[in-house]
Amino acid sequence: MSEENTLNQYPDTEEYDLVVLGSGAAGKLISWTLGKKGMKIAVVERQYVGGACPNIACLPSKNIIHSAKVANYVRQSESFGITKEKWQIDMSAVRERKRRMVTDLVNIHHDLYKQSGVDLIMGEGQFVAPKTLSVKSSNGGVRILKGKRIVINTGTHAAIGTTPGLQDANPLTHVEALELNLVPEHFIILGGGFVGIEFAQAMRRFGSKVTLIERNGSLIHREDDDISEELYNVLSEEGVDIITSAHIVSVEGKSGQFVKINYMQKDMTKVIEGSHLMVAAGRIPNTSGIGLELAGIEVTRHGYIKVNDRLETTATDVWAAGECAGSPHFTHISENDFHVVVDNILGGNKVTTGRQVPFCMFTDPELARIGLSEKEAQEQGVAYRLAKIPFGAILRTRTLSETKGFMKALVDTESDRILGFCAFGVEAGELLAPVQVVMSAQLPYTILRDMIFSHPTMAEGLNSLFGSVPAR
Known part of the structure; x- marks a missing residue:
């Protein structure tokens, strides 16, 4: 569709120098930086102002993990010469501490949007034509935004998988696990990667019986064997039950009530039962159903937006940044994507090639x-x-x-x-x-x-x- 036809079809189109779809680390930093330079910018966000990191991922999870570490200190306090009376975990208070932090962070984000002059528009955004987005708000209102340039920063979400009975069991992901207001009796986690391991240790320290099930032969199997072995030992010493080389056959029940996991291990059928089930087994890019094909934006076979080393998509003047672009799944890499995109929008030639990719897993x-x-x-x-x-x-x-x-x-x-x-x-x-x-x-x-x-x-x-x- 030509630009003239687009304007004819959508006469109430609002025009911007830049429209950003998604307010994650890269998206918000790009908008604030260029907004302060005088560009007219709109950021479209579906739900989480500031993206996943301050709301449902990095920072909230580390907040919960720290509460669990404090609980572990209390449990061991006598070894530090501090006597203790009878104590207990109040998960409602743990959750409230996390919620207060998130609220403070979101308020800071709103202030930064105001200071930068960027229009933050809450709603579901999808492409209806090249560089043109339809944004539907929660009250049913629709706005049409057209940008001279577009940045896509829609992130990813937790993969649940197609194992029989798994979706019907309404398993937790990290999002729901951060909202628990009680200590689960028996917390079963599918996935021995970063997220699964961090939650396994935290929930065990809060007092849950925890079972971690991993399909590969070791935890964080891509790391060196000495790392996997040392991590296995640390978790085992704390009482986490670890099952490796397990293929989940089916799931029964409902998380939060009763769940039954049927799995194969060494050609033997086995069963484990628990009260809560969490899935931490990979991520899926948030690129489906947002009209990318109408904007000439191609995706890879795994659904990530195709980009070059300048983070340019297959459409002119359209960039993608962060996890939806297939960048390593770390907030600090998304922040580096911000530098790449801003530099290129301003006429530079910054690339992602050869950059350092440090990472931390916040176990203890x-x-x-x-x-x-x-x-x-x-x-x-x-x-x-x-x-x-x-x-x-x-x-x-x-x-x-x-x-x-x-x-x-x-x-x-x-x-x-x-x-x-x-x-x-x-x-x-x-x-x-x-x-x-x-x-x-x-x-x-x-x-x-x-x-x-x-x-x-x-x-x-x-x-x-x-x-x-x-x-x-």
């Missing part, structure tokens, strides 16, 4: 990694020198009584460049930044080996780790 202890793992290096035929130390070698961990875990680094055999870094231990995520800086600047590992870090801090462990790198 934490897992943090950047660069190549041993598995990846071996698969790619990359030679490396390995340095590895236990977290107990860092004196700070002794003061915290948190000595579990280890750190390791991969260093190039021909140069002193760091190829990869991994830490599984207390405050592991905070150790990523200095290593990332050295890697990004392509400096030798000896910078960290010889750096003077304050004592006693976790960073001192980097002296020890990189001091153990084998000679060339």
Whole structure:
């Protein structure tokens, strides 16, 4: 449909310099930044102002995880010399703490929209023509928006799957699990990835019996074996029952009442029963039913929007950012997508090629990694020198009584460049930044080996780790 025909069909069209569909990390930052530069911008958001991260994902889940960690401290308080009386978990209060944080964050987002001059429009948006969106509000009203440029930032949602009986069981996803107001009697989780593992430990610490079922042979199976094994041991010691190499055959019952999981393991049919069921087994892009085909925007066979390394779609002046574009599923990567898109809208040539993708899993202890793992290096035929130390070698961990875990680094055999870094231990995520800086600047590992870090801090462990790198 030509631009003239579009205007004729929709005479009440509102025109903008930029229309953003979805207010996730990339979408909101793009709009605020360009709005402050004087562009006329509209952001269309279906439900969660600010996207999933502050509402139903990263920050709320870490809020709940921290409450669970406090509960674990109370449970162990006598080992720290603090006597305790009889105590209990009030999940309603746990939930309310999380809700207060979310409300504060959403209010901050509304303020930032006002300050930037961006129009935040709540409603269901879908394309009706190239660079033209129909937005239906909850009261039934419809607005037609046309942008000189478009950014799509619609994110993903949890996959439920087609296992017989699974959808009928009304399983929880992370969204509903964050709203629990009671401690489940027996919490069963399908999926041994980041989300499933974080919730397994948290719910166990709140007092639930927890069973974690994973279809692969190990937890977070793409990581190195020593990481999977150490994580398995930590969860098992806390009382989480872990079932691996399990194929779910069918599900019976209703989550919140009674559920029965029928599964196969080593050619044997087995059954497990519980009170609540949560699915944490992958994500699906939010690209279906939004009229992409009417706007000339193509998707991959998995439903992600096709983009090049500038995050441009197959339609002119249309970009996609964040998870819906197939970017790694981390908020910080979506934020980097914002930099790529804004730079290109303003005439630059920023690309996603070769960027660092750090990540953390907020179990206790934490897992943090950047660069190549041993598995990846071996698969790619990359030679490396390995340095590895236990977290107990860092004196700070002794003061915290948190000595579990280890750190390791991969260093190039021909140069002193760091190829990869991994830490599984207390405050592991905070150790990523200095290593990332050295890697990004392509400096030798000896910078960290010889750096003077304050004592006693976790960073001192980097002296020890990189001091153990084998000679060339």
